[in-house]
Amino acid sequence: xxxxxxxxxxxxxxxxxxxxxxxxxxxxxxxxxxxxxxxxxxxxxxxxxxxxxxxxxxxxxxxxxxxxxxxxxxxxxxxxxxxxxxxxxxxxxxxxxxxxxxxxxxxxxxxxxxxxxxxxxxxxxxxxxxxxxxxxxxxxxxxxxxxxxxxxxxxxxxxxxxxxxxxxxxxxxxxxxxxxxxxxxxxxxxxxxxxxxxxxxxxxxxxxxxxxxxxxxxxxxxxxxxxxxxxxxxxxxxxxxxxxxxxxxxxxxxxxxxxxxxxxxxxxxxxxxxxxxxxxxxxxxxxxxxxxxxxxxxxxxxxxxxxxxxxxxxxxxxxxxxxxxxxxxxxxxxxxxxxxxxxxxxxxxxxxxxxxxxxxxxxxxxxxxxxxxxxxxxxxxxxxxxxxxxxxxxxxxxxxxxxxxxxxxxxxxxxxxxxxxxxxxxxxxxxxxxxxxxxxxxxxxxxxxxxxxxxxxxxxxxxxxxxxx
Numbered sequence: 001x002x003x004x005x006x007x008x009x010x011x012x013x014x015x016x017x018x019x020x021x022x023x024x025x026x027x028x029x030x031x032x033x034x035x036x037x038x039x040x041x042x043x044x045x046x047x048x049x050x051x052x053x054x055x056x057x058x059x060x061x062x063x064x065x066x067x068x069x070x071x072x073x074x075x076x077x078x079x080x081x082x083x084x085x086x087x088x089x090x091x092x093x094x095x096x097x098x099x100x101x102x103x104x105x106x107x108x109x110x111x112x113x114x115x116x117x118x119x120x121x122x123x124x125x126x127x128x129x130x131x132x133x134x135x136x137x138x139x140x141x142x143x144x145x146x147x148x149x150x151x152x153x154x155x156x157x158x159x160x161x162x163x164x165x166x167x168x169x170x171x172x173x174x175x176x177x178x179x180x181x182x183x184x185x186x187x188x189x190x191x192x193x194x195x196x197x198x199x200x201x202x203x204x205x206x207x208x209x210x211x212x213x214x215x216x217x218x219x220x221x222x223x224x225x226x227x228x229x230x231x232x233x234x235x236x237x238x239x240x241x242x243x244x245x246x247x248x249x250x251x252x253x254x255x256x257x258x259x260x261x262x263x264x265x266x267x268x269x270x271x272x273x274x275x276x277x278x279x280x281x282x283x284x285x286x287x288x289x290x291x292x293x294x295x296x297x298x299x300x301x302x303x304x305x306x307x308x309x310x311x312x313x314x315x316x317x318x319x320x321x322x323x324x325x326x327x328x329x330x331x332x333x334x335x336x337x338x339x340x341x342x343x344x345x346x347x348x349x350x351x352x353x354x355x356x357x358x359x360x361x362x363x364x365x366x367x368x369x370x371x372x373x374x375x376x377x378x379x380x381x382x383x384x385x386x387x388x389x390x391x392x393x394x395x396x397x398x399x400x401x402x403x404x405x406x407x408x409x410x411x412x413x414x415x416x417x418x419x420x421x422x423x424x425x426x427x428x429x430x431x432x433x434x435x436x437x438x439x440x441x442x443x444x445x446x447x448x449x450x451x452x453x454x455x456x457x458x459x460x461x462x463x464x465x466x467x468x469x
Contacts, residue, residue: 057081062154065089067122072102072115072136075144075303084128086154095120100259100277100302102141104148107133114138116279128152138258140307143349176342181359181366183460185222193372194234194363196331198318198385201241211237212253213260213300217344218312221359221366221461225344228312229256229300235312235364236334236389237298240266243320244293250286254278260308261301265433266290266317275301293321294411295332295385295435306391310339311347312364314389316435321408327439328380333362333397335452335462336389355392359461360452369450369464378445378468383437390432396453397428399466402440404428409436427453442468 056078060066062085070092071078084090096102096115104123105111112121125132134148135141216230231237240248252262259277267288274286299305300313316334337357339347351357359366376382383406388395403424407414415422417439428438442448448466451458 067091072096073098090125092123140304144304178340198330206247210251213256237315240317253283263301264298266296309391316387327383332385360457366461373465373467385437387435388430398453400449404438406439
């Protein structure tokens with residue numbers, strides 16, 4: 001498994017990680033290592049006037065022009081508080097030591113350009129006579145804690161941008177009101193549902209696909225549009241389908257306006273290179289071997305991941321268990337959450353932080369399969385793959401009027417058809433990022449609702465119909 005720049009040939013595949021290797025440990029080990037590197041860089045660069053390297057607070061001497069070194073890294077601005085005597089001219093020597101791009105914007109209007117890794121510039125604040133707030137303007141970064149407070153000492157009262165400290169959780173979302181979802185409304189005549197059909201796995205053992213990130217205006221409920229960061233123009237992105245042992249070679253291209261990445265849970269490899277954030281216009285080749293069966297999530301790996309996933313950057317990889325029998329109908333449902341920003345805007349960061357979604361959806365649209373029911377023949381066997389993309393809420397998948405004689409979740413069968421000694425299941429429960437499938441036979445013609453049985457979530461969009469004829 002390897003990941004390279006798209007322009008470089010794939011010449012070899014390093015040894016795969018051991019099967020027992022802990023994916024979560026890999027990811028968080030990388031994050032912790034990055035944080036240690038950030039600390040080392042801050043120490044090497046040195047702090048601002050009157051502060052120790054890496055300190056969250058800098059105290060500036062009075063008089064003349066004083067320069068403070070400011071570091072952008074790890075979703076933090078360091079120092080995060082600068083105390084300046086009134087009337088002192090302040091210059092910020094801003095350096096981005098992070099792998100992703102950042103900037104620094106002040107409430108008074110001054111701002112740096114967007115700085116790539118290692119980029120630096122000076123920001124002349126001028127004589128400081130009132131307190132000033134600052135932040136990184138990249139979506140999600142301010143809410144994640146990239147804020148700065150320039151505090152005036154020896155002067156009464158606050159000034160531009162002060163008095164707005166939200167503990168690092170301020171939102172950069174526009175003040176425009178979000179649209180209101182009418183859960184009783186129907187889509188317009190030009191609306192087309194997301195096709196849930198699982199396409200057959202290709203006969204070849206290597207699957208090659210280009211996945212491009214695009215900023216795409218998408219209708220997510222009748223009359224409600226959001227600018228999503230999509231994989232190949234849709235949310236969820238394309239569903240990949242293969243078998244155990246197959247190789248997936250993905251050309252990942254960032255055609256959007258912000259930095260993005262991708263993380264395939266279906267593979268096991270060190271995340272440092274293939275899951276890195278790509279700047280607009282960059283690309284890489286991401287290759288993994290599907291060593292285990294399952295319903296796997298893929299999603300954007302750029303921080304804050306909650307914002308990037310909530311704004312449409314997710315999809316499913318289906319790897320069939322060995323000897324999986326054919327069924328009459330096979331579909332994939334990816335459940336996710338909507339945190340509406342303004343009409344045609346991006347997801348609301350404050351709602352994400354507060355975990356207050358406006359709606360939950362299957363395959364990206366409110367009550368999608370109520371408006372376009374999934375049709376099957378009564379008495380036939382239906383297999384439903386479900387992946388919970390979150391980013392925060394689980395699912396309790398249920399079909400009203402039906403029972404599951406087969407349940408496969410997170411790599412193992414809980415129930416399997418044909419076992420006369422077993423019972424049946426009413427719900428498949430999945431935490432965020434988990435996946436599996438259920439099988440059922442609808443006994444007679446009729447309309448069988450499917451829903452998230454966390455009832456409030458089902459009532460606000462995670463709802464559909466299987467129509468048996």
